[in-house]
Amino acid sequence: MSGPAKASIKVYEREQEYFFAEGCFITELSNSDDDPDVSIARARLEPGKTTRWHYLRGTAERYVILQGEGSVEIGDLSPRPVAAGDVVVIPAQVRQRIRNIGAGDLVFLAICSPRFTADVYVDVEN
Secondary structure (H helix, E strand, O other): OOOOOOOOOOOOOHHHOEEEOOOEEEEEEEOOOOOOOOEEEEEEEOOOOEOOOEEEOOOEEEEEEEEOEEEEEEOOOOOEEEEOOOEEEEOOOOOEEEEEOOOOOEEEEEEEEOOOOHHHEEEOOO
16 A cells, blocks of 8 residues: 555546446546545446446445436345435445346446455456
């Protein structure tokens, strides 16, 4: 780690959205060495789509639902509906997936601590 966060302003760049192996579109809002304790990404899941079962090694995650309707599964819990304003807390090493059950895009923030790096993502689909 490179130490505590440094003062900065990170500008939203919509054109930086990319498709991630998990099965949704991601725009990294804040994910860099200058703020190692947390990352924030905007995730977008199209109608009818479900992300892959996965967990994050050594990284806790929170979903803050911004728009749309979803159904989230965490560990062995039963699927739970989520909508704008809901917060989903996912401990490290706990499998998770989310499904878009609405007519429009499901959009949420994925806030990870410590910050997300590709090497912490573990696909456990099958």
